[in-house]
Amino acid sequence: WSGVFGLSLSHCMRIELSHPGEWLQVGYMYHSIMTMHAFMMIFFFVMPTSIGGLGNWFIPLMIKIKDLSMPRLNNLSVWLALGSLFLMCMAFLSSGGLGCGWTMYPPLSNSEFMDGLPIDLAVFSLHMAGMSSIAGSINFLVTIFNMRMGALFFMSLNPMLIWTLFGTSILLVTSVPVLAAGLTLLLLDRHFSTSFYYPEGGGDPILWQHLFWFFGHPEVYILILPAFGVISHILCRSSAKLHVFGKIGMSWASMGIAWMGFLVWGHHMFVAGLDIDTRAYFTAATLMIAVPTGVKVFNWLATIFGGVYSLKHSHPSTFWAIGFVLLFTIGGLTGVILANAALSTLLHDSYYVVAHFHYVLSMGAVFAIFGGFWFWFPFWTGMVPRKDLVLTHFMLTFIGVNFTFFPMHW
Amino acid sequence: MGSSPWPACVSIITISLFVNMAFGFNRLVSKTELWGGTLVLLILLMLVCGAWWESLSLETLVGMNTAQEVNNMKLAFALFIWSEIFFFIGLFWAFFHSALVPSDELGCMWPPIVGIMPMDPYALPLLGVTILVSSGYSANWAVKTVKAGFNDWRSMGVTVGLGILFSCLQLYEYKSAGFTMQDGIYGSCFYLITGFHGLHVLAGTMFNIYCLKMMVYGSYSPSHMTSIQMSVWYWHFVDIVWVAAYLFIYIWGNWGMYVTPYAVWMKKMEIFEHKNWPGIVDILRFLFTIY
Numbered sequence: 001w002s003g004v005f006g007l008s009l010s011h012c013m014r015i016e017l018s019h020p021g022e023w024l025q026v027g028y029m030y031h032s033i034m035t036m037h038a039f040m041m042i043f044f045f046v047m048p049t050s051i052g053g054l055g056n057w058f059i060p061l062m063i064k065i066k067d068l069s070m071p072r073l074n075n076l077s078v079w080l081a082l083g084s085l086f087l088m089c090m091a092f093l094s095s096g097g098l099g100c101g102w103t104m105y106p107p108l109s110n111s112e113f114m115d116g117l118p119i120d121l122a123v124f125s126l127h128m129a130g131m132s133s134i135a136g137s138i139n140f141l142v143t144i145f146n147m148r149m150g151a152l153f154f155m156s157l158n159p160m161l162i163w164t165l166f167g168t169s170i171l172l173v174t175s176v177p178v179l180a181a182g183l184t185l186l187l188l189d190r191h192f193s194t195s196f197y198y199p200e201g202g203g204d205p206i207l208w209q210h211l212f213w214f215f216g217h218p219e220v221y222i223l224i225l226p227a228f229g230v231i232s233h234i235l236c237r238s239s240a241k242l243h244v245f246g247k248i249g250m251s252w253a254s255m256g257i258a259w260m261g262f263l264v265w266g267h268h269m270f271v272a273g274l275d276i277d278t279r280a281y282f283t284a285a286t287l288m289i290a291v292p293t294g295v296k297v298f299n300w301l302a303t304i305f306g307g308v309y310s311l312k313h314s315h316p317s318t319f320w321a322i323g324f325v326l327l328f329t330i331g332g333l334t335g336v337i338l339a340n341a342a343l344s345t346l347l348h349d350s351y352y353v354v355a356h357f358h359y360v361l362s363m364g365a366v367f368a369i370f371g372g373f374w375f376w377f378p379f380w381t382g383m384v385p386r387k388d389l390v391l392t393h394f395m396l397t398f399i400g401v402n403f404t405f406f407p408m409h410w
Numbered sequence: 411m412g413s414s415p416w417p418a419c420v421s422i423i424t425i426s427l428f429v430n431m432a433f434g435f436n437r438l439v440s441k442t443e444l445w446g447g448t449l450v451l452l453i454l455l456m457l458v459c460g461a462w463w464e465s466l467s468l469e470t471l472v473g474m475n476t477a478q479e480v481n482n483m484k485l486a487f488a489l490f491i492w493s494e495i496f497f498f499i500g501l502f503w504a505f506f507h508s509a510l511v512p513s514d515e516l517g518c519m520w521p522p523i524v525g526i527m528p529m530d531p532y533a534l535p536l537l538g539v540t541i542l543v544s545s546g547y548s549a550n551w552a553v554k555t556v557k558a559g560f561n562d563w564r565s566m567g568v569t570v571g572l573g574i575l576f577s578c579l580q581l582y583e584y585k586s587a588g589f590t591m592q593d594g595i596y597g598s599c600f601y602l603i604t605g606f607h608g609l610h611v612l613a614g615t616m617f618n619i620y621c622l623k624m625m626v627y628g629s630y631s632p633s634h635m636t637s638i639q640m641s642v643w644y645w646h647f648v649d650i651v652w653v654a655a656y657l658f659i660y661i662w663g664n665w666g667m668y669v670t671p672y673a674v675w676m677k678k679m680e681i682f683e684h685k686n687w688p689g690i691v692d693i694l695r696f697l698f699t700i701y
Contacts, residue, residue, distance in 0.1 A: 069482040072414050072462070079421030087428060117436050124428035131424075138489045142482045177493045181500025185602070191435040194591055194598035196504055202516040202595035207507045211500055 032097030032118075036088070039102050039122070042223065043129050044085050046365050050226035051133075051172075052081065054372065055140055055165050057380075062159040069143045073135050080132035087125035091118045098122050103212060104186070106197035106205045111190040120190065123183045130176040130183075137169035144169075160244055163251045164229030167258035168222050174262070175218035182211030209272055213265035221261040223361065224328075225254060227368030228296060231321050234375050235300055238318040239307025246299045253292035253299075260289045270344040279341035286339035293332055300325050316390040320371025323398055324364060331359025334409065355408035362401050370397065416462040423458060427451040470634070480636055487640045491647050494610070498651050501606060502658070505599040509663055516594065521664055526596050527588040531660035538579050539656045542611075545572035546649040549642045552621070556630040556638055563625035566638075569645065570622050573615040580608055603655050607648070614648045617641040 056074065060067050068074055091098050094117045100109040109119050144166050185196040186208065195201020197208050232244040244250055266274060266282035274282075304322070334356040338344050347353060370393070378384050430451060434444025469475055475483075509520045517523030529535060545568070552565035584601075591601035621638045624630055630638055 076417035079418045083421040083425040120432040134493050138486050142486045146482050173493050177497035178500040195595045202513050
């Protein structure tokens with residue numbers, strides 16, 4: 001049963017779309033490139049790598065079993081993800097390109113303004129990616145829930161990565177179907193003359209925003225939670241400690257972030273015309289998520305404290321991890337500022353928002369991915385990379401992302 | 411245990427299906443090609459899924475699934491139903507978004523004040539609810555018989571029969587409805603939820619038919635009854651969604667349907683100006699006038 005359903009490791013797709021071109025493609029292509037940049041990074045880089053790649057490799061290892069439960073389902077997840085990538089590329093390359101932004105708000109994405117092939121293909125691509133995510137998450141949840149062996153009792157489950165992937169999977173299984181619902185409504189609107197998002201028929205474009213962001217906010221936690229787990233692992237290894245400081249608190253914090261992530265989607269809609277009390281609620285709820293996140297940051301700092309460090313001897317991945325703690329915190333702080341409805345209204349559509357999410361993503365999720373890659377590289381390949389080269393990688397990336405995104409705060 | 415080709419096949423078929431639909435919706439292929447292609451691909455998909463599940467049951471028969479593996483599969487199916495629940499939550503969200511605060515284009519009323527003649531919820535739909543809820547009871551009966559050790563296939567037969575009856579009833583209701591999916595948000599939401607529910611009923615009925623076949627052959631025993639348990643769970647899920655749909659869309663949604671024409675009539679008869687609700691005298695007077 002745990003046989004050779006070998007494609008599970010091909011989840012480690014490293015697909016990166018570099019930033020939009022400067023000179024060449026201007027005009028309508030810019031929108032396409034920008035949209036594709038977001039879709040690629042989120043759905044085809046961070047998610048397959050951190051959830052698919054790390055999850056598939058480490059969940060069996062960390063709970064000491066041979067393979068995930070239901071390898072065929074896993075395989076399905078891979079194939080659907082590949083198919084989704086294919087459809088998304090088709091969407092990009094088809095006439096007109098995908099100019100609606102990764103959030104695909106109607107009326108722009110509706111048939112009145114963007115009637116045509118690309119958005120339909122993108123919608124189907126997201127459907128497939130969603131099915132892939134759900135399949136993978138079900139697999140992870142079943143595996144983690146049922147197949148812990150030995151002395152790993154549930155509450156003191158040691159590896160942080162398991163906890164964070166558990167939280168990620170719950171988020172996926174619950175929020176992706178709502179995205180699927182919204183996408184289906186968009187598809188029906190575009191081609192079957194329904195009125196879900198058309199005010200003329202009594203519908204409402206805000207409905208899309210609700211449905212999308214009900215998925216979209218857990219989605220960003222999905223992107224970052226595995227990163228949290230990776231960082232915990234790297235830091236406790238770097239500090240020569242057995243486990244991260246306050247591991248039970250860390251587990252609870254991860255679960256707290258996961259659960260509360262469902263309650264805050266409205267902070268993406270502060271300028272959409274919501275009621276003042278609604279905005280007040282979402283501000284308060286969003287600010288509250290900063291609490292468990294802060295717990296995690298403090299625990300990481302406590303893990304570092306008292307550890308044995310030396311610049312000359314430390315593993316390169318330590319740099320990634322410490323860089324993560326620093327830069328993700330900065331990104332989190334800008335997020336706290338954006339959580340306030342009033343300030344968010346002022347900062348809407350500005351580069352400040354772009355800076356915020358790139359700090360938490362390019363410097364959060366991506367640092368964790370790179371750090372994890374170098375951390376586990378010897379483990380995966382048995383080879384030890386040249387330290388100075390890895391450090392160069394880090395320095396260049398660190399300087400690069402900071403120079404790119406820090407000025408955006410102005 | 412070698413590798414299985416089915417997941418890749420599912421993916422390839424899904425890609426083809428989606429590309430077919432995308433091209434077809436945008437009128438880049440002919441209508442026959444769209445619907446014919448969709449039909450062919452759906453049949454292919456069902457065949458592949460059938461092959462997948464066949465290998466699953468073969469593995470069970472051969473004894474490759476440990477008790478824990480069986481537990482895993484049950485949890486996995488429960489999680490799948492969980493994801494389906496949230497899909498329906500998304501659909502119901504659309505309904506409530508539109509119905510709780512009806513927009514101006516609808517006349518600020520739900521059902522919309524113009525153009526929609528809602529169905530009488532206490533006529534055909536009530537029959538539908540009764541049928542589906544009783545099929546839930548017969549499904550439980552089926553599971554009980556299997557747990558008791560004998561495969562009484564009549565129970566599952568009743569479930570399947572009621573499920574098919576419900577589907578036919580819904581088809582008739584669709585045909586005789588006074589509004590379509592294109593009729594504004596009311597029609598869109600109605601057919602969206604009832605339509606997706608109908609698809610799930612069809613899927614659940616097919617699963618039930620499979621279990622019926624198993625029961626006819628007497629294949630279930632108290633220690634080997636996972637698929638019928640899953641099927642009945644799914645059937646209960648479908649049932650609960652329908653009860654929710656009935657209560658919220660048919661009854662709550664159409665709450666004004668008797669009142670609205672009445673209110674309009676009252677305005678017309680200028681009864682409203684004298685008192686809040688017409689009394690027996692006004693009704694008699696009205697009857698006298700139309701007489």
